[in-house]
Structure formats: C-alpha cells, structure tokens
Amino acid sequence: MHISPPDTEEGSIVESSVIWVLVALVLIGAVVWITMNRMRSQKLRQRFGPEYDRTIREEGNIRRAEAALAARARRVAKLDIRPLSPADADRFDSAWRGVQARFVDDPRGSVTEADRLVGELMAARGYPVGEFEQRVADISVDHPDVVVNYRAAREIALLHSAGKANTEDLRQAMVHYRALFRDLLETRTTHPTVPHDHAHHDEVVGDTRRQR
Secondary structure, three states, X not given: OOOOOOOXXXXXXXXXXXXXXXXXXXXXXXXXXXXXXXXXXXXXXXHHOHHHHHHHHHHOOHHHHHHHHHHHHHHHHOOOOXXXXXXXXXXXXHHHHHHHHHOOOOHHHHHHHHHHHHHHHHHHHOOOOOOHHHHHHHHHHHOHHHHHHHXXXXXXXXXXXXXXXXXXXXXXXXXXXXXXXXXXXXXXXXXXXXXXOHHHHHHHHHHHHHHO
C-alpha cells in the first residue's frame, strides 16, 4: 500500500502562494515604475515647455530626450547662477535701450550689438558663454519660454553675417533678442513667451516705419 508523504499537498499550496506573491510584487513594481516615469515626464514637460517636445524630435526617443533634459538641469544646478544687483540691472537695461534706439539709423549694427549684449548679460548672471548650443541648453532650464527667441535671433544674426538678412529680418531679430534679454534681466513679474509680440515689435521698429 502506497502512502503519500503528508506534506506534499501542503508544500504545493505554499509553493503556489509564493508564486502568486511574487507575481503581485512584480505587478506592483511595474505600476510604481510606470507611475514614476509618468510623473517624471510631466515634471520635465512642465519645466521645459516647448523645449521638451523639441528635444524629443531632436533625439528621436522620449527616454533619450528626457535623459538629456535631466542632464541639463543637473549641469545648471552646479552653476553659480545669480540675480543681477540693482545697479547692474539698471546698467544693462540702459545699454539695451541704447541699442534699441540706434536701430533706426543702424539696424545691422544694432543686431550685432544686441547679440553681444545678450552674451554679456548671460555671463553676468553666471552662465558660461561658450558654444551656442550649450548656451541654449543652459538657459532652457530656467528660461524655457524664450529659448525659441534665442534660436530665431541667432539664425537671423548668421544670415546678417553672411549679408543675407534684410531690414525686416533684422527687425524680427531685435524682437527676439528683446524677449530673451528681458527674461534674463528678470526685472518684470511677467515675461514675453512668444516671438511675435506685436507691442514689443512696434516699440522696436515703429520709428523706422514712420520714416518710410
């Protein structure tokens, strides 16, 4: 007569329970991982705004894009980014007004000066002034809404250097530089967030149009 070991059935039940516990833990871990990734993506999208989507298009992959954006944030966190003193803020503001006023008589020279002044302002705030794409990446962390202005202004400035920019292009460059400059200056409670700000555009170029 064959007698089954008394613990065989009990062992099967315990083994089955362990498997189900492990499956449950795996599922919980997956849910937590997905939730954390979604929260991370949401935070990065909120922080970087349009730069988030642009980086995804550039990288061709959400994971690589988010890793690149997170790396930007870590890099900038190590920099000594500081606000301007009231005296420096006034000095830069006055310098910008001078550049803007000269646009009527010398639009080409004003655009060149605007590009230089933006670089000086970045340096005064503590941003490294090196290769252009690195500058864009750095300011995108705390000033994401005006990065598009910087890129657009830079493209026109390059056309200008090649002698291919007309007066209307130069006007647009000044509008872009102005939005970036004011955001970096941080003298307002609200900042321009789109490149085609008609009020600012009229301020920059109104006198020129009246002369035509």
